[in-house]
Amino acid sequence: MHSVVAASSDTIRIWGLDGQRDAAAEHECVADTAADVVDTIASVSWAAGGATFVAAGKGTALRQYGWTGEVLQDIKASRGVVRGSMAHVVAVRHYGEGSNALFVADNTARQVRRWDFVRREYTAVCQTHDSAISCMDVCPKKRLVATASAHGGEIALFNLLHNTRSDLRSATHKALTCVSIAPVHRSLVAIGSEDGLVQLFDAVRSGAAPQRTFSHVHSAPLRGIAFHPLSHSTIITSGLDRRIVITDTNAYPGGARAKGALEISAKVPLTCLSCSQDPCAIGVGTIDGDVLVYDSRMPATPLWHASVKPNHAVVSMDIVLRMAAAVEAEVVRVPAVVEMASVPEAVKKAPAPVAVEKAQTAAATAPAATGLGALSSSVLQNAVSDALTPFCEQLRGEMRNLHLDMIRQGFVQQEQIKALRRGCDETQALRAEIEQLRQENAQLRRHMPFFHLPADDVGRDGGPARAGMLRSLVTHEVKGSAAWKLGRLNHVALAVPDLEQARVFWRDVMCAEKVSESVAQPEHGVYTVFVELGNTKIELLHPYGAESPIAAFLERNKSGGIHHVCLEVVDIAVALDALKASGVRPLSSAPKVGAHGLPVVFLHPKDCGGVLVEIEEKRRP
Secondary structure, eight states, rough: OOOEEOOOOSSSEEEEOOOOOOOOOEEEOOOOOOTEEEEEEEEEEGGGGSSSSEEEESSSEEEEEEEEEEEEEEEHHHHOTTTTEEEEEEEEESSSSSSEEEEEETTTTEEEEEEEETTTTEEEEEESSSSOOOEEEETTTTTTEEEEESTTTEEEEEETTTEEEEEEEESSSSOOOEEEETTTSSSSEEEETSSOEEEEEEETTTTSSSEEESSSSSSSEEEEEETTOOOEEEEEETTTTSEEEEEEEGGOOOSSOOOSSSEEEOOEEEEEEEEEEEEEEEEEEESSSSEEEEEETTSSSSSSSSSSSSSSSOOOOEEEOOOOOHHHHHHHHHOOOOSSOOOOHHHHTTOOHHHHHHHHHHEEEEEEEHHHHHHHHHHHHHHHHHHHHHHHHHHHHHHHHHHHHHHHHHHHHHHHHHHHHHHHHHHHHHHHHHHHHHHHHHOOOOGGGGGGGGGGGGGGGHHHHHHHHHHHHHHHHHSSSSOOOOOOOEEEEEEOHHHHHHHIIIISOOOOOOEEOOOTTTTTTTTEEEEEEESSSEEEEOOOOTHHHHHHHHHOTTOOOEEEEEEEOOOOHHHHHHHHHHOOSSSSSSSSEOSSSSSEEOOOOGGTTTEEEEEEEEOOO
């Protein structure tokens, strides 16, 4: 059973769902609007098990409710402030296996604080931001808190276990709107922004820079992002372009123009998103005030839908898997009231849950049963139910895993088909090259009479002279062959001290039509940006790491300058051998893979007239 809570700016609604398509809500109620303590609602969050939830926003306190809508307690909004003072809370998240703590992101002080339900006070200030906080997420299993700012691209990841903070660097200056921490990965964080960009960070492996970026997932601002509960490589996003996109990031290792494994289309823009512990349930709120719950296995139509308040956007929602035992334990565990609010009479007289009402109705309308027959029937029903429940849960888990495996296998098969096609194309190209070599070999034989001399003829009088003439002819033919012929100018590389400033200069001042995004090249120690000029390119270089070869160049040339020129060749191995024979020294023993994914090698500037020359193998058709 799922518990769903959703809120507009002044209304909160709670539902209990039995998980069946088109089934009516098991329980639906309207919580106290909390206007006396929360002037404008901004965030709601369920506790573990779905027994209680907290609503917060702009006001003097946070309010805790039971799952039927009764007010349990009010929590002061700020630490060390006078009672009744206003706070602007943008996000709340429960923490801990028993939800014994609550993290509060407050824009009044631009801080993230931890509320302890047992001690009934704020025990720690985890993070402080220079600009307004826009979103927050908490991962109790990994003891991590992530926040993002509305301006400046500020992202902070706080480790509660080691009491350390990691500052991440966004690839966009647009406002960051949503954040999520992977539940099964120790340091993976996903960020969504106003320009529809999805960024994936790994604070351990890739440091402050994004590990991957996906710029074509959404065409409008994102309003929700979450990791799949069972897979840190699958991200679920929603946005104002009316779409829910489920993306398998492993299928796009380069982060280039990723298309989701699954797309769910809605009729109106989506304003928030929540995923339950059940990996098949995805809940979204709309700009019209509706709440939709989808099953990712059958996404054509919503599994269930309801309305919070017509024509009022849903600002926040949360959906969790609720257990009856967890509800009872959680309600008993709620501590003594802190600044307890008065409970309305309507809430005190609220009817019992629908499940209880159904049981009472069935007991009242059922025919009287006496004797051992009724007792045996009841015992048999309970035994069958107890025996089938674990089997159903196991089967459900296996079906979820099978669904994920099918999605992954589909991506793997697509990549295998692409690899086979590339192999066929390469085979055809090799066949054409072999035929060309055969023709050149035949032509070489026609123009070299000594090539057909018997082997013992070289040892006779005049043999060495003839052999030297033969070597001279062969060397002349190799140097003049098509395999070593200088091609076109591929690009001119400029070392720049400020990559973003240089990128804006070539795009906006020099009016270049196509300027790429910054791409990290760790194996070469540089960040690269390419400016397309039609007949050639300009490559902008910036140091990547302390050992970057560009760093020394910029120390000598503070304003930057021309670093090298790149020329194309047909076969880099043949060209490299010929250059070595001519006394030109390469800077590496073997070619490396360059920024275009092709073999490259740099030549010593002292052997090339004082110019650092890069040769790159021409891309084969």
